[in-house]
Amino acid sequence: MFGRESKPNTETMPQVTIVTARCSKSGGLFGVRFEKIGDAWVCTWAFKIREESASREGYDRNEISGKFAFDEKYPGCPYCKNGSFFKCSCENVGCYDGESKQITCPWCHRRVTLSGVVESLSAGVDR
Numbered sequence: 001m002f003g004r005e006s007k008p009n010t011e012t013m014p015q016v017t018i019v020t021a022r023c024s025k026s027g028g029l030f031g032v033r034f035e036k037i038g039d040a041w042v043c044t045w046a047f048k049i050r051e052e053s054a055s056r057e058g059y060d061r062n063e064i065s066g067k068f069a070f071d072e073k074y075p076g077c078p079y080c081k082n083g084s085f086f087k088c089s090c091e092n093v094g095c096y097d098g099e100s101k102q103i104t105c106p107w108c109h110r111r112v113t114l115s116g117v118v119e120s121l122s123a124g125v126d127r
C-alpha cells in the first residue's frame with residue numbers, strides 16, 4: 001500500500017448539542033438534545049435540569065442555526081409535554097404548544113407575540 005492515508009470519516013460522528021429551555025407553564029428548566037442530521041437540527045430528547053446544575057454542568061452558550069425538525073420520538077417538554085419551542089427577544093427558549101399566538105416568556109416574563117419560525121437557538125456543547 002502506498003499513497004495518502006484516507007481521511008478519517010467524520011461524517012459518522014453525530015454532532016450533538018444541548019439547548020437549555022424553560023417550561024412556559026411551570027417555569028421548570030430543561031435541556032433539549034439536538035442532533036445534526038443532514039442540514040437540519042433534529043431534537044431528539046428533552047430532560048429536566050436542576051437550576052443549580054445548569055451552570056455547573058457548563059451548558060455554555062453558543063448558537064445553532066439552520067433548519068429545525070422534531071424527531072418523531074421527541075417526548076416534548078418534560079413538564080407539560082409541549083412539543084415545540086419559541087425563542088424570546090431575551091434570547092432564551094421556552095416550550096411552546098405550537099398553536100398559541102401569545103405566550104409569556106418563562107425567563108423574562110414578558111408577553112411575547114409569536115411570528116415566524118425559530119431560526120437559531122442558544123445551545124451548549126454536550127460533553
Ligand SMILES: [Zn+2]
Pocket residue numbers: 022023024025026077078079080081082095096
Ligand atoms: Zn412545558
Ligand SMILES: [Zn+2]
Pocket residue numbers: 088089090091092105106107108109110
Ligand atoms: Zn424572554
